[in-house]
Amino acid sequence: MSGQGEMNSEMRVLENAGGRYRKLWSVLKWIIYLFVFISCGSILFEKYNFPAGPASKEFQPIIGSKTTFKDVMAVDEAKAELEEIVQYLRDPMPFTRLGGRLPKGVLLVGPPGTGKTMLARAIAGEAGVPFFSSSGSEFEEMYVGVGAKRMRDLFSAAKKRSPCIIFIDEIDAIGGRRSQNDIGSTRMTLNQLLVEMDGFKQNAGIVVIAATNFPESLDRALVRPGRFDRLVVVPNPDVEGRRQILGSYLSKVLLSNDVDVMILARGTTGLSGADLANLVNIAALKAANDGAKAVSMADLEHAKDKILMGTERKSAVISDKSRKVTAFHEGGHALVAVYTNGALPVYKVTIIPRGMSLGMVTQLPDTDETFVSKQQMLARLDVFMAGRAAEELVFGADEVTSGATSDLKEATSLAVAMVTRFGMSKEIGLVSLDSEEYGKRMSSGTRLLMEKEVSEILANAYRNAKIILRSHGKELHALASALLQHETLTGSQIKALLARVNSEMHHQQQQNFA
Structure with a gap:
């Protein structure tokens, strides 16, 4: 009886194991079926160009733009370059009678807020043609292929309204340099734009205008002749x-x-x-x-x-010690700026907290700067270091504060640029270490030399600031006292204060000599 019971028990164990295997095989079969179904669906979508996401919206042009070149100011050179495009859109025959052709694409490059979008609208308003407006981010979607389809829809709508203008703002969102690690949807959108601008099918009568703040990030195939073959700089106004x-x-x-x-x-x-x-x-x-x-x-x-x-933080509670340290710190910046050749004129000094800062010195040039000389850069470094130097001279080396954090950051960035970009290094020479190709081949010895050169430039700037502040100690204390009393001083008030202190010192010296 016991033998028979053991046999029945073993049979039940085998039956249970077989049931589990059957269930596992059933689950695996469904997983395999689902994988095959999804793979076949993806192949069909790609082969027959079915929409992979929501349908793209129909692009509608702006007709009868009221903006003209008169509304866009301070970009006379850019308007002169774009006048040719306007004449072409009005009547292309005079330009094509000798076999020539106008640029297909115009790339507007410049800092934010300089009027690139308004300039594109002005072209459409002057020429009296439809204006299709879009931005690079509108072509980005979580669904693969939607961006490329929207690009096709945009150019398809523009063909029906030819001659016309297509304006793509912030084109760097889709026109960045391609690499093997890019997301497929991004490459598809850019590839579609490249084909539409200069592919097998020509889009006659369509002028593509794009704007960007980062022209160096665009793919080379996008900015080659035949696509965006004209670059128009829209700078900050003079x-x-x-x-x-x-x-x-x-x-x-x-x-x-x-x-x-x-x-x-x-x-x-x-x-x-x-x-x-x-x-x-x-x-x-x-x-x-x-x-x-x-x-x-x-x-x-x-x-x-x-x-x-920045905005004044009048409600901020600042201790008397912090106000005193801030007054000498900002006074040091201002004093070194006054007595350093090549430094920008002081516009205003304040110890009222503004933004994230407890105090600030603002400098403005007398005229618009087109370039910056080495003397001016060294002067900026001296001014950057003057706040920390003033703290050390007045309160001692152990009492310096973290108030110079942003100064040191700006000074280091400028010193690195002088060595790696501007060729202003005695040891390294006229080499641009900032270039991508050279950076990949830079040796450890060159990096150490670069770091040593940067450290020496900053150390020299700190020494220069301390020398100036030591030789003008009475003026520094007078300036700090005036800041503690008035909280804000203009550049002209600082000059008057320093002139009065120098006059008193000169008068005192004459009395002592007599």
Whole structure:
């Protein structure tokens, strides 16, 4: 009986094991069927170009654009280059009668806010042709193939409205350099754009205009002749351009009699057209909030300070010791800037917290800069190091603070650029170590030499700052005291203060000599 029971038990174990194997095989079969189904579906989608995601929207043009070249200021050179495109869109025959052809693509390059989009609209407005507008991010989708399909839809809609303009903003979103590690959808979108611009089928009568802030990141096949074969630089406006832009925006608000547009234009070096529009808007809102009848020069100066230096944090609670350290730190920056050849003029110094900073020194050039000399770069390094140097001279080496963090970061970046990009290194010479090809082949010895050169440049700047501050110690203390009392000083006030201190010192020396 026991033998029979053991046999029955073994049979039940085998039956249970067989049942588990059958269930496992059933699950595996369903997994195999699902894999085969998905693979076949993907092949069919790719072969017959079925939509892999939601259907693309129909692109609608802007017809009758009101924007013209008169509305775009401070880019006269760019407008002159684009005038040829306008004439071609109006009447292509005079340009093609001798066998020539106009560029198929125009790449607008420049910093943000310089009016690249408005310039493209102005071309359409001047030529009186339809204007298709899109951005690089609109072609990016989680579904593979949707971006390429949208690109085809865009050019298909443009063909029906030819002659016309296609404008693609921020084209670097889809036109970046290709590599083996790129996502398939990104390569497909860029490949489709390349084919549409200069493929087997020609798109006559369509001018593609694109804008980017990073032209160096674009794929080489995109910017070759036959596609984007004309590059138009749209830079930040110069002083005359800023005067025109400010005059245009200020004409739309009520102004007091003390507003001088030219003075405002000279003090806004480096600001873009969008920054200037924002400046006027901030000033108008402040004047309205204060209950003023018109926008004054003080309102515009307040708006300029807010853009250049950040918003004041008047509610911040700062200890007396921190205020004193900040006053000597910022006073050191300002004093070295005054007594260093090649340094930019001091516009304003403040120890009122603005943004993330407890204090700030703002410098503005007298004229627009087209390049920066080695003397000017060395002067900037001296000014960067002056805040830490002032702390050490006044409070001691063990009492220096972390307030020089951003100064050291900026100084290091500039020193590295001088050595690796600008060829201003005595040891390394006239070599651009910043280039991609050279960087791959750079030896460890060259890297050590580069780091040594950067350290020496920064150490020299720190020594220069300490020498200047030691020789002008009384002026440093007077400047710090004035900052503690008034919190903010302009460049002209600083010059007057230093002149008074020097006069008193000279008078004291004469008395001592007598």
